[in-house]
Amino acid sequence: MQEDNFPCQDIMTAVDFLQNFLNGISIGSVYAIFALGYTLVFSILGIINFAHSAVFTLGAYLTYSLAVGQFGISGILAGFRIPFQLSFPISLLIGAVLSGITGVLVERCAFRPLRARDADSLMALVSSLGVALVAVNVIQYLAGSEIYSFPADVYGDIRPAIMFHVAGKVVVIRTVQVIIFAVSMVILAILVYLINFTRIGKALRAVAENTSTSSLLGINVDRFILYTFFLSGFLGGIAGSLVGTSFGIAGPYFGVTYGLKGLAVIVLGGMGSVPGTVFGGLIIGLTEAFVPSDYSAYKEAVAFAFLLIVLLVRPQGLLGQSQIHKV
Amino acid sequence: MEDFLQNNGFLLVTLTQQALLAISLYYPLMTGQLSVASPGFYAVGGYIAAIMGTIDFFAPWRAVLGWAIFPLEWLIAGLVSAVLAVLVGIPALRLRGIYLALATIAFVEILRVLCLNMEITGGAIGIFGVPQMFENRWSYIWVFGPLLIIMLLFTWRLEQTRVGRAFKAVREDEMAADCMGVNPTYFKVMAFVIGAVLAGVVGAMSAPFLNTWNARQGTFDASIAYLAYVLIGGSRSMWGPVMGAILLAALPEILRPLKDARLIINGLVLIIASIYLPQGIVGALQRLRIFMIRRVSSMSGGS
Amino acid sequence: MSIIIEVEQLSRNFGGLTAVKDVSFTVEEGEIFGLIGPNGAGKTTLFNLMTGITPVSKGTIKYKGHLLTGLPPFRIAAQGIGRTFQNIRLFKGLSALDNIKVAQHSRTVSGLISGIFGLSKCRLEEKRATEKAWKILNLVGLSDRAMELAANFSYGDQRRLEIGRALALDPNVLLLDEPAAGMNAAEKHSLTRFICEISEQFNLTLLLIEHHVPLVMNLCDRIAVLNFGELITIGSPAEVQKNPAVIEAYLGAE
Numbered sequence: 001m002q003e004d005n006f007p008c009q010d011i012m013t014a015v016d017f018l019q020n021f022l023n024g025i026s027i028g029s030v031y032a033i034f035a036l037g038y039t040l041v042f043s044i045l046g047i048i049n050f051a052h053s054a055v056f057t058l059g060a061y062l063t064y065s066l067a068v069g070q071f072g073i074s075g076i077l078a079g080f081r082i083p084f085q086l087s088f089p090i091s092l093l094i095g096a097v098l099s100g101i102t103g104v105l106v107e108r109c110a111f112r113p114l115r116a117r118d119a120d121s122l123m124a125l126v127s128s129l130g131v132a133l134v135a136v137n138v139i140q141y142l143a144g145s146e147i148y149s150f151p152a153d154v155y156g157d158i159r160p161a162i163m164f165h166v167a168g169k170v171v172v173i174r175t176v177q178v179i180i181f182a183v184s185m186v187i188l189a190i191l192v193y194l195i196n197f198t199r200i201g202k203a204l205r206a207v208a209e210n211t212s213t214s215s216l217l218g219i220n221v222d223r224f225i226l227y228t229f230f231l232s233g234f235l236g237g238i239a240g241s242l243v244g245t246s247f248g249i250a251g252p253y254f255g256v257t258y259g260l261k262g263l264a265v266i267v268l269g270g271m272g273s274v275p276g277t278v279f280g281g282l283i284i285g286l287t288e289a290f291v292p293s294d295y296s297a298y299k300e301a302v303a304f305a306f307l308l309i310v311l312l313v314r315p316q317g318l319l320g321q322s323q324i325h326k327v
Numbered sequence: 328m329e330d331f332l333q334n335n336g337f338l339l340v341t342l343t344q345q346a347l348l349a350i351s352l353y354y355p356l357m358t359g360q361l362s363v364a365s366p367g368f369y370a371v372g373g374y375i376a377a378i379m380g381t382i383d384f385f386a387p388w389r390a391v392l393g394w395a396i397f398p399l400e401w402l403i404a405g406l407v408s409a410v411l412a413v414l415v416g417i418p419a420l421r422l423r424g425i426y427l428a429l430a431t432i433a434f435v436e437i438l439r440v441l442c443l444n445m446e447i448t449g450g451a452i453g454i455f456g457v458p459q460m461f462e463n464r465w466s467y468i469w470v471f472g473p474l475l476i477i478m479l480l481f482t483w484r485l486e487q488t489r490v491g492r493a494f495k496a497v498r499e500d501e502m503a504a505d506c507m508g509v510n511p512t513y514f515k516v517m518a519f520v521i522g523a524v525l526a527g528v529v530g531a532m533s534a535p536f537l538n539t540w541n542a543r544q545g546t547f548d549a550s551i552a553y554l555a556y557v558l559i560g561g562s563r564s565m566w567g568p569v570m571g572a573i574l575l576a577a578l579p580e581i582l583r584p585l586k587d588a589r590l591i592i593n594g595l596v597l598i599i600a601s602i603y604l605p606q607g608i609v610g611a612l613q614r615l616r617i618f619m620i621r622r623v624s625s626m627s628g629g630s
Numbered sequence: 631m632s633i634i635i636e637v638e639q640l641s642r643n644f645g646g647l648t649a650v651k652d653v654s655f656t657v658e659e660g661e662i663f664g665l666i667g668p669n670g671a672g673k674t675t676l677f678n679l680m681t682g683i684t685p686v687s688k689g690t691i692k693y694k695g696h697l698l699t700g701l702p703p704f705r706i707a708a709q710g711i712g713r714t715f716q717n718i719r720l721f722k723g724l725s726a727l728d729n730i731k732v733a734q735h736s737r738t739v740s741g742l743i744s745g746i747f748g749l750s751k752c753r754l755e756e757k758r759a760t761e762k763a764w765k766i767l768n769l770v771g772l773s774d775r776a777m778e779l780a781a782n783f784s785y786g787d788q789r790r791l792e793i794g795r796a797l798a799l800d801p802n803v804l805l806l807d808e809p810a811a812g813m814n815a816a817e818k819h820s821l822t823r824f825i826c827e828i829s830e831q832f833n834l835t836l837l838l839i840e841h842h843v844p845l846v847m848n849l850c851d852r853i854a855v856l857n858f859g860e861l862i863t864i865g866s867p868a869e870v871q872k873n874p875a876v877i878e879a880y881l882g883a884e
Contacts, residue, residue, distance in 0.1 A: 047425075048425060109598065110598060113602045114601070114602060117602070117605065119601075119602070119605050120605065121425075122361065122558060122562075123558065123601040123602070123605060124601075125428075125554070126554065126555055126558050126559070126597055126600075126601040127597070127601040127602060129551050129555070129597060130594045130595065130596070130597030130598035130601065131594065131598060132594070133591075133593060133594030133597065134591050134594035134595055134598070135594075137590040137591045137594065138591060141588070141591070256547065260432065260436060260547060263429055263432065264433070267429060297440070297443065297444040298440060298444065300436075300440045301436070301437050301440040301441070304432075304433040304436040304437045304440070305433075305437060307429060307430070307432075307433040308430060308433040308434065308437065311419070311422055311429060311433070312418045312419065312430070315422060315426050481746060484748070485742075485746055488740060488745030488746060488752070488756070489731075489735065489738055489740045489745055489752075489755075489756070489759075490740070490741065490742045490746075491745075492724075492728060492731055492732050492735075493732065493735055495721065495723070495724055495728075495732075496721050496724070496732040496735075498723075499721035499722060499723050499724060500719050500720075500721060500722075502683060502703075502719065503715070503719035503720070503721065504721075504732065505682075505683070505702065505703035505704050506681055506683070506703045506704075506706075506707055506712075506713055507704075507707055507712075507732055507733040507735060507736075507795065507796075507799065508704050508707040508708050508733065508734075508735045508736030508737075508799060509704055509732065509735045509736075510702070510704045511704075517742065563723070
């Protein structure tokens with residue numbers, strides 16, 4: 001009898017493991033994409049952009065507006081219905097581009113005036129927080145504070161989930177998880193190519209290394225700061241949209257937790273390191289997924305526990321360096 | 328007068344309370360430490376008061392001590408905060424700048440999640456029906472007010488003494504202070520503990536004031552708010568946090584007629600003030616004073 | 631004359647880079663000891679090792695027979711070793727007077743509570759500290775601007791203030807890191823006189839890093855020459871000047 005149970009137990013544990021692994025990779029890659037927005041800005045300016053979570057939120061709302069277009073019952077746009085709807089991939093792309101533009105606006109409003117005045121970097125913190133506050137409240141003003149969920153058929157004809165049975169247990173792979181992972185990998189590949197193999201990427205790395213030398217070498221530092229913020233906003237918008245489709249948009253403040261977890265990701269990975277950020281995101285995502293269900297309430301603390309422990313034990317994180325280097 | 332107090336008493340007490348919390352953040356900043364840990368200690372202090380005020384275990388204490396249970400709550404909150412601050416502070420204060428800020432953010436978040444999930448703290452619902460110290464809200468000024476005055480006096484005196492100079496030296500240049508005989512870690516921890524104790528005591532006073540207490544009392548949002556008070560008000564003088572708190576905490580109330588737009592305006596104020604008032608309001612006032620003095624002396628010199 | 635500082639086989643590595651390698655020397659009480667060498671030779675690193683800012687990789691430093699290696703900077707300062715910095719590290723936001731008062735920290739004891747409540751012992755201590763700070767300001771010629779912020783002083787005045795601050799430690803040994811940098815000939819001349827005066831007046835042993843060769847030759851009893859972290863030679867100014875290895879180090883480094 002005992003021998004009979006054993007292999008079954010193993011398979012069941014393996015199935016649980018597989019499910020958790022898939023969940024973890026999925027959410028981990030979103031964390032990574034989001035946190036890369038922080039990493040890019042930190043590499044170039046050495047500061048943390050606290051408005052990043054607002055861009056994340058904005059991206060989600062924008063994609064929702066373009067793909068679904070039906071607003072709720074509170075806010076100025078209550079009951080409003082956008083006359084057209086775009087397919088999900090297009091909405092995602094446009095939403096991300098608009099988020100990128102927002103990133104540039106954030107730079108213009110919150111960071112550039114401070115750089116012009118050679119201000120204390122603490123002020124950039126307050127300034128970007130101010131921008132976040134404004135942005136989130138504008139969203140609330142327009143779209144209200146209710147929950148927005150993407151309809152199940154938002155991906156068109158693709159099935160919402162694939163299920164396969166292993167030894168009497170079911171492993172579910174939600175379509176959105178596949179999409180998240182696929183989009184993340186594509187984005188990452190493009191980013192790696194951009195940073196390592198293009199002239200723009202080289203210039204970005206130069207600026208990250210040393211702004212004054214770069215400008216002496218004829219690189220238009222301001223323009224590259226702009227590109228960085230666009231890219232950062234783009235990533236934030238994508239991450240927000242992916243989370244929005246996966247878990248729904250729980251109101252304009254749903255980005256705050258992600259914003260904070262993103263900080264844990266970059267500290268774990270090493271601030272300013274692109275591969276570090278990716279590892280950090282995956283590690284935190286996987287750890288959260290493997291928290292036993294009895295303790296699921298403590299999932300939220302995982303990222304912060306990592307943050308605290310890393311800071312106390314090894315502040316530079318896994319791959320900490322202060323510039324974007326060859327990935 | 329009665330009407331004014333009725334309508335605005337809650338606001339005035341809140342402003343005083345916020346000023347105190349701003350000062351709790353100012354202390355670590357006096358040694359150059361950007362710590363946003365205050366909301367964590369505030370939450371702990373409040374829970375201590377709420378728990379001591381409501382659960383059965385303490386019922387005999389409440390019966391024996393009567394009103395005196397409140398000062399006891401403050402004392403215990405202060406002690407617990409001090410111990411927690413030393414435990415957290417000593418390892419964390421080896422970090423500099425933004426790393427320390429992040430560590431304190433993590434601390435606050437972990438505490439929040441713990442409080443959200445423990446039975447003794449009432450889980451997500453929190454603790455209700457915390458016994459009141461006074462009959463009406465306005466009377467709480469008699470605890471927050473004196474505490475604020477005591478803290479202002481304490482801080483004013485501190486800045487004139489050897490320990491205050493040590494704080495400032497560590498803030499200006501930690502390495503140079505070290506080489507001049509000042510133990511930076513000792514004073515950083517001291518400042519951190521003072522801020523923590525203050526936040527804890529204010530929390531213990533606030534739980535009866537607010538009547539309920541839950542995990543929303545100690546959040547990252549609160550950290551941002553207190554940080555804004557100090558930076559906007561001016562981080563180089565004790566009046567900065569006070570003025571910053573009074574202005575920024577009153578702002579949403581003043582803007583109440585604008586309803587939804589008020590938080591937007593709050594955000595705009597933060598952006599504009601951080602750009603145009605790098606030394607905060609107090610710094611700007613000081614520059615204005617110097618400017619006026621020069622103006623007056625040049626005018627009288629000219630004529 | 632007794633040996634007041636003893637450095638033995640001192641080394642410091644940063645990853646693959648050796649900043650200081652097997653340096654050994656002694657300093658006699660009351661000496662003015664010069665430390666010269668091309669840029670990057672490890673002179674300031676040596677000072678940093680002696681004052682505890684940089685941890686030692688190998689070797690020992692002894693002061694009056696006590697081991698200094700491994701002590702934190704504030705303890706080394708309290709033992710009586712003061713210093714100035716190559717890049718001037720005054721407390722910019724504090725007044726000149728306060729800068730000097732801070733340095734008396736290890737010689738005073740008022741704590742948090744006793745200070746705030748103004749107990750008579752603390753008030754007396756505070757008064758004495760203030761008086762002493764004024765004396766030092768007089769000595770460096772800056773007493774007319776005692777209440778001004780250190781940030782507002784001219785470069786030369788800042789250097790003087792920094793030396794004054796180090797003196798407030800009541801040091802036995804003073805480490806001066808390029809005190810004459812950026813000064814013109816007249817200022818260098820008065821600095822040389824000033825250093826001689828304080829050395830006598832306060833019974834100081836001085837260690838001096840300096841690039842300006844005539845100043846070092848005039849002032850120092852003995853000179854140590856460093857290059858690439860290693861000690862090339864120690865001797866009197868005359869000896870060092872004629873040493874071929876020293877000449878090569880300076881000219882070769884061009």
